Amino acid sequence: MNRLFTTLVVAAMVLGVVAGWGIHEWSSPAQAKTWAENLSIITDVFLRLIKMIIAPLVFSTLVAGIAHMEDAGAVGRVGVKALGWFICASIVSLTIGLIMVHLLQPGVGLHLAIPDAGQAAATVDVSKFTLKGFITHVVPASIVEAMANNEILQIVVFSVFVGTAVAAIDDRAPAVLALVEQIAAIMLKVTGYVMRTAPLAIFAALAATIATQGIEVLGAYARFVGGFYLSLGLLWAVLIGALLLAVGPRALSLVAGIRGPALLAFSTASSEAAYPRTLQELQRWGVSKRVASFVLPLGYSFNLDGSMMYCTFATLFIAQAYGVSMSVGQQLTMLFLLMVTSKGMAGVPRASLVVIAATLAYFKLPEAGLLLILAVDHLLDMGRSATNVVGNTVAAAVVARWENQIEEPEPVPVPV
Secondary structure, three states: OHHHHHHHHHHHHHHHHHHHHHHHHHOOHHHHHHHHHHHHHHHHHHHHHHHHHHHHHHHHHHHHHHHOOHHHHHHOHHHHHHHHHHHHHHHHHHHHHHHHHHHHOOOOOOOOOOOHHHOOOOOOOHHHOOHHHHHHHHOOOOHHHHHHOOOHHHHHHHHHHHHHHHHHOOOOHHHHHHHHHHHHHHHHHHHHHHHHOHHHHHHHHHHHHHHHHOHHHHHHHHHHHHHHHHHHHHHHHHHHHHHHHHHOOOHHHHHHHOHHHHHHHHHHOOOHHHHHHHHHHHHHHOEOHHHHHHHHHHHHHHOOHHHHHHHHHHHHHHHHHOOOOOOHHHHHHHHHHHHHHOOOOOOOOOHHHHHHHHHHHHOOOOHHHHHHHHOOHHHHHHHHHHHHHHHHHHHHHHHHHHOOOEOOOOOOOOOO
16 A cells, blocks of 8 residues: 555656646646646645544544553653653754754745735734733633634643543543544544545646746755755754763664664655564663563654654745745744644654644644645655654663663564
């Protein structure tokens, strides 16, 4: 399925470029605009499908993730230290993405026109970002209203209360938790259905963009993809450097050991596919089973280093492309928003698109900007998935060092 999807994405990209170039070259500007508007029907439907799943997906996955945090109480210090590392790694990932997108400025020079439908909403309202306004806006007056408007932070706050309550009510929690997990499973299936239409939306997005902007717009994609992978390389260097500081030169053997799982995650664009091999490599290297079996799955829900960097990088790329400037305070608010909303989203196909869509809506940035990154999202998802594997491996090893739970390596059978 992954191979078929990748083939369809590549085919959609190629056909989109060819179709857009043909329209741009052999049609008048007015005709090209008409073609783009007709193609936008497909992309608009895809955007609405993405927005449709935001509220139930965030609610169900976050409640389920927080409810399972009761395991941290049984493990004690391990859980606290793991969560502390996750928060620090999240801040580092988001900050590197923020700094690199400003240094490289991949979206500057596109000068894309703000869509008419979002003209009034495209300018960020500075007056809204007061301390009082931000804090009061975070707390929902009605969860129904918050879900109807896709107010992501309000949904997160409500989910935190519900998840904590489910974990605290021992006699009724299993039934409620089972229901929430079933909702999450259903929403994952719905998300899978929505993402099956992605190649069609990719074709329409690329064709419409090139039809009106010309083939030169592909240069921006090259800067965007290249800049993001350069940023991922920097994040890998920081994570591996932290691992070396924590456990010493022996860390290099762990880095060598996880090349297989990281490559598997990269080729399938799924960090979950690499989970069994990653767990085996950690134990083979010497991380105790108690630490590895707890920190690794916890990290798959709360430690998405590559995905978080992508959310920062892509959101500001879209702002640059449309010429929308954001103040330092607004960008710091965005970092906090992304750090919170990215938790509990592991295992969701193209979860970053959902988070970015919610962030664009929150900051009143053009939602059509999501289409700019859609065409190359699968290619970038491969790098994100591999980075998530590296980040969770480093987290487990560092926490094991803090707990003195690194043992002499024992042979663990690794399937060929």
